Each structure stands twice: as C-alpha cells, then as structure tokens.
Amino acid sequence: MNFESYLTYVAAFNSQDWKRVHTEFYTPDxxxxxxxxxxxxxxxxxxxxxxxxxxxxxxxxxxxxxTDGRTLVVDLDVHFILLADTPMSPKGPAGRAGDNFEVPMLAVYDIAPDGRIARLTVTFEA
Structure with a gap:
C-alpha cells in the first residue's frame, strides 16, 4: 500500500463506509x-x-x-464528534452528545501480500 492507496482507504474511512473499509482494505482475518x-x-x-x-x-x-513497503506508520489526528451520549467514545462512558475533540494517534499497519491490511495497531499519543 502506497500513499495514494492509503488516502483511498482514508477517504472510505472518513465517509464511514464501514463495509467497504472491512472488505476492500482489511483481510478477513x-x-x-x-x-x-x-x-x-x-x-x-x-x-x-x-x-x-x-x-x-x-x-x-x-x-x-x-512505509517500508510492508508496514505503514502513520501519525494521525483523529477528530470525533459525538452525535449522542455513548460509552463507546475514546473518552469512555463520559462521552456526551455534542462533544467535539481530536485525539493524536499513532497507527501501524502491517500489509498482506495482496495489499490489504492484515494488522492494525493504534495507540493514543500524549
């Protein structure tokens, strides 16, 4: 996966097309x-x-x-808008409707031979 194909993944992710993200960009396992x-x-x-x-x-x-061709290391700012109270917020159960915040993250992607993501590890950065 190169930068251009990664941006295609980001576009699918940002459009919240979860089925496409999970079938086109992630391996089944x-x-x-x-x-x-x-x-x-x-x-x-x-x-x-x-x-x-x-x-x-x-x-x-x-x-x-x-990237080294097999692994992508990406520094991200991930912007969240909470549309309703939710315990699934990165803030935990304190997430309230209207919360609007960014979380800096480091994402490491291991790429399978077919070019899809085989492993994704995300950590919150301080």
Missing part, C-alpha cells in the same frame, strides 16, 4: 488492536464499527506517513 477494543477478524470489527458509529462521527487527518 485482520487483527485490530485499539486502546478501546481488540478484534481478530474483519467481521467482528465491522459489527463494532457499525454500532460505535451510530453515535460517533470520526475523521482521520494524516500528519505523517512512512
């Missing part, structure tokens, strides 16, 4: 490790994303992008 959740396959991740984003609008903003 993708491992996703977030500070707030962990998944061992695309189907479970898709279910969680659809539920979480009933009350959250999330936008990835790329700050830096590095």
């Amino acid at each position: 993708v491992v996703i490790d977030f500070p707030v959740a962990r998944f061992d396959n695309a189907a479970d991740s898709l279910t969680w994303f659809e539920k979480a984003h009933e009350s959250i609008f999330e936008t990835l903003i790329v700050r830096t992008f590095r």
